[in-house]
Amino acid sequence: MTAELTRLGASALAEAIASGQSSAEEVTRAHLDRIEAVDEAVHAFLHVSTESALDQARAVDRARALGDAPVSRLAGVPLALKDIVVQAGVPATAGSKILEGWIPPYDATVTRRLVEAGVVILGKTNLDEFAMGSSTENSAYGPTRNPWDLSRIPGGSGGGSAAALAAFEAPLAIGTDTGGSIRQPAAVTGTVGTKPTYGGVSRYGVIALASSLDQVGPCARTVLDTALLHEVIAGHDPLDSTSIPQPVPLVVDAVRRGQADGVAGMRIGVVSQLRGKGYQAGVLESFDAAVATLAAAGADIVEVDCPHFEYALAAYYLILPSECSSNLARFDAMRYGLRVGDDGTASAEEVMSRTRGAGFGAEVKRRIILGTYALSAGYYDAYYGSAQKVRTLIKQDFEKAFTAADVLVSPASPVTAFAIGEKVNDPLAMYLNDLATIPGSLAGIPAMSVPSGIASDTGLPVGLQIMGPALGEERIYRVAAAFESAYVAAHHRSVPDAAPELEVGVR
Ligand code: GLN
Secondary structure, three states, rough: OOOHHOOOOOHHHHHHHHHOOOOOOHHHHHHOOOOOOHHHHOOEEEEOOOOHHHHHHHHHHHHHOOOOOOOOOOOOOEEEEEEEEEEOOOOOOOOHHOOOOOOOOOOHHHHHHHHHOOEHHHHHHHHOOOOOOOOOOOOOOOOOOOOOOOEEOOOOOOOOHHHHHHHHOEEEEEEEEEOOOHHHHHHHHHEEEEEEEEEHHHHHHOOOOOOOOOOEEEEOHHHHHHHHHHHEEEEOOOOOOOOOOOOOOOHHHHHHHHHHHOOOOOOEEEEEHOOOOOHHHHHHHHHHHHHHHHOOOOOOOOOOOOOHHHHHHHHHHHHHHHHHHHHHHHHHOOOOOOOOOOOOOOHHHHHHHHHHHOOOOHHHHHHHHHHHHOOOOOOOHHHHHHHHHHHHHHHHHHHHHHHHHHEEEEOOOOOOOOOOOOOOOOOOHHHHHHOHHHHHHHHHOOOEEEEEEOOOOOOOOOEEEEOOOOOOHHHHHHHHHHHHHHHHHHHHHOOOOOOOHHHHHHO
């Protein structure tokens, strides 16, 4: 029975808890047992909060027994939290040695909203150091493994959250997406993940990477579960100055609409620049089949041209290092975590330099140096300034595209999960994994990845990216739900077929 509970999605678990068929404690224990059984192999978690998770679950059960009004639609459902979002009293590392031992004294707004909704936080998930990477190999605590094939990467930077979903260790997860860190891991693990419109979810209490790009978002195994989580975490927050003063998008209704009415009459744009060079054959084959599925479901397929996307990666890898070089200056050996070489004679500057030398990994150092250089006097206009101009051109490409189409689609990742070790020493090869996700990040628009089947050349999951105009969350969820329903109907199976290796091996 308990093993079966971990196979259920968030909405089914919430129903089982609400009807009294299962208790929140039982559901939480089942997931903690599953973590115990498989996480040594998967390494999705950096920290498991066994006691506080069980306490939270019991509180939900008590409230239900007392007949208190149901806290929320997800009360009692467990969740995996990316270890870049802080939770009071629980260690936060952001995947870095420099934060080792730091225990945040406060909750991020997202954490607070989850707790208030009765969502049970199982623990903190692994990520590339400070969310820089596309494979989770840049974590200072060792890589996470893809449950579909343990010799492969689960994507990044939020590989821990995505792997936890695919390995049935949690039915819900939180990610952050600056250049694709929710969507690309979702794609390569056969799960669902959404990057909301910039400012749609509070960044308060989220360790900053690049503040003009960072977005928190919901992850799950189905579109409906993702939508339910989206509504819990979204909404205006006065503690985040870039938070949008808008009501929470009604994405759950949009999902129901997509399931009932499909996409008939909607214009779906295929971005020519996001389906050519650099994309694996099996990914393109799956993508074309997905477009055919949407056409068969009644959508009008149009081809759209976004000529400046070609420069997106270059612009992003100037803007992101610039912003992160400034954000990461706060890790100065005085305020948080690690302190190296404080022998009583060393100056503050020496301690800072030793701590940063020992505490940051190679990719983080690379980006701090690049960013500091790009922002330095005399170079600002040539690098950061030009990159910002490219960013505007990309936004304009999107604006034009959204006059011809209601949503845009592309593969979410140009390739399926690659082998651990394959690209880790080649930063450029690693950056190319973000080819499809970065334009949407630069424009601040909402975008999600939904499973679109298995690539015939590698036998691994492929994700379909669906992008909408700013605040167009309801549209992308509608299309995602319609696609998911059509996909399930065509394949007579649930999405995703997760983790074959774990079925026979660890499970
Ligand atoms: N892979 C991208 C990078 O390394 C995206 C990171 C992210 O979205 N956090 O910057």
